Amino acid sequence: MSEKSVPVVLVHGWKSHPGIWNRLTPRLEETGIPSWTFDFTCLDGASMQEIARTLGEFIAAKRNETGYEDAVDIVCHSIGSCITRYLLEVIDGGSRKERVRQLIAIGPPNNGSSLAELFCDPVIGPEITGRLCGTFVPKHFDPSADIIVQECRPGSKTMTALRAAGVRQDIRYHLICAQNITQNPAFFPCFEGKTCVLGSKGGWEMTFAGDGIVSLTDSILPGTEMHILPAEPVPGNDAVQFCHIHLPRAPETVRLVIDLLRC
DSSP, rough: OOOOOEEEEOOOOOOOOOGGGGTTOOOOHHHTTTTTEEOOOOTTTHHHHHHHHHHHHHHHHHHHHHHSOOOOOEEEETHHHHHHHHHIIITTTTTTSSSSSEEEEEEOOOOOHHHHHHTTTTHHHHHHHHHHHHBOOOOOOOGGOHHHHHTSTTTSSHHHHHHEEEEEESSEEEEEEOOOOTTGGSSSGGGOOOOOOOOTTSEEEEEBBBBBSSBHHOOOTTTTTEEEEOOOOGGGGGGGGGGTTTGOOOHHHHHHHHHTTTT
C-alpha cells in the first residue's frame, strides 16, 4: 500500500451481498485504491447495532493486518449506510476513535425507510410486499419478523438514536441518490417507475423523486452533500440502471464514487 493510498471499506445492504460491488472493485484496482469488503450475509437475524459493532471489529482487523492507521473512506449501499452511521455516530460518536475521512452513501434511507413502514401497514402492506417478492424481498417474506426492517422504520429506537446523534463534523458525507426524471415506468417496473413515500400528513404517496425503493425525502440529511443521478435523461430500458437495486453498479455511480475517493 502506497503512502498516499486511502483504503475504502465497502458495506453492502440488507438482503444483499458483496457482489453488488462487482463493477466498482475493478475500477478501484485500476485506480490503485485498496478496498476492504465487509460481508455481513452470515449475520442474518442480527440487529443493526450488532452488525455495526462487527463492522468496527472488521475495520480494526484490517488495520492490524495491513498496518494502516490513518483515516479510511467508507462506501455503503442502502441500509448498509444506516449500519455504518450507527457505528460512526452512535457507538463511536463520543470517543471518535474510528478514523474516517469520508462516507459515501448510495441510496441511503437516512430518515428511516418509508417502504419499511409501508411493509408493516396492515391494509396495503401485503400488496406492496407481493409486488416486490422475488425482486427486492425474498419469497415468504414476513416484515414483522425481520429485525432490520423494524429498526429502519422512521419511528424506531434505532432511527431515533441516529437523529439524536447527528452527523460528525470530522467526516465528509456524500449521498448518491437517484430519481426518475423522465417518469419512465421502466425505471422500476414494480411501481411503474415511482417510489413509495410517507407523506407529511401521514398518508402514502407515490413519487418519481426516488430510486424505486428509497425516496429523496428518506435520504436527505442536513450537513451532507447530495448527488442526484442521472445527471441527464436516460432513454428507454437503460433507465433501470438507476433504480435502487442496480444503482451501485451504474457506470455513472461508479465514476462518481471514484472521483470522490480520489479527492
